Amino acid sequence: MNKFIEIAGRIGSQRHLVAIRDGFVSVMPLIIVGSLAVLINNFPAVNIGGLSLDFVGSMNNLFGEGNWQGLGGSIWNASFAILGLLIAFSIGYNLARSYGIDGLAAGILSLASYIMLVPVTADWGLNFAWLGAQGLFVAIIVSIVVTEMFRYLINTKLTIKMPEGVPGGVTRSFQVLIPSMIILTVVAGFQLFMTLVVELSVFEVICELLATYLLHKLKWELLGKTVLLPATVMDQARRAVPALNGCQSANINRLMLALMSRS
Known part of the structure; x- marks a missing residue:
């Protein structure tokens, strides 16, 4: 220790x-x-004891x-x-x-x-x-x-x-x-x-490499079959790590489809 x-x-x-x-x-x-x-x-609008409080709506009005x-x-x-x-x-x-x-x-x-x-x-x-x-x-x-x-x-x-x-x-x-x-x-x-x-810009290259690496990490072998975690996992990863937001959805979707076709 x-x-x-x-x-x-x-x-x-x-x-x-x-x-x-x-x-x-x-x-x-x-x-x-x-x-x-x-x-x-x-x-967000909230309801407290039947009373609706909508701050955004009130400010807009x-x-x-x-x-x-x-x-x-x-x-x-x-x-x-x-x-x-x-x-x-x-x-x-x-x-x-x-x-x-x-x-x-x-x-x-x-x-x-x-x-x-x-x-x-x-x-x-x-x-x-x-x-x-x-x-x-x-x-x-x-x-x-x-x-x-x-x-x-x-x-x-x-x-x-x-x-x-x-x-x-x-x-x-x-x-x-x-x-x-x-x-x-x-x-x-x-x-x-x-x-x-x-x-390509260095931003796009690093984004592509990172997305590819993460998507490969999201795959694992289970009972002899390749299993791909749901796309929602990657979406949640992008929400949790702000730096992944630059990885455009189209690029990620394309990479996921490529990985699924190899499975």
Whole structure:
């Protein structure tokens, strides 16, 4: 038992896991506020002792159908809708701080790299579908990889040193200039490869791989026959894990039909 506790303690103190934990904790206030906004906007009608209480209906009658929900919608846009962005910055910041390097620069680089990988819409805007919880897996991976690259480049002294007397902010900005150029160029090259060769975004690739893996895990052998758990299990998994919501239903259904045809 003591050995297990020791191993669990080592895993729990692993630098990257701590950074992920601290990253999510940092944005927890926004998550809670966004959750409350969603709850209020969709508060169900209740019956208490024969008395019907319909908060949403009452607010619609008072302010007009759906008008008042714009308040909660704006709060959601500033919390859950950009959760991937927030996590990318927060994890990069906390991981860099654990190494004793510029956390703000690492966080900004992680954020910029994440935005670079987000698919664009027809009018060249960022696809909002991948900025929120749907992009959490990519946000975690990008923030860790970018921050590790940043740490390596900073430690190789591939930096610009300013003379004495230059303000500290200017010195730090020029110190991270070359590492930033290298990292953003690498990420841009990766995005170009995904666009021209793979013809999918990294978000869609990870979603497909994750959905395929989970669906294979939902199969097991029973009395010599392959049994596939009901589709509702996957639906519940998507509800329980927000990051799975980016896996479009059409993709999941296609994968499930393919697995069933092999059974």
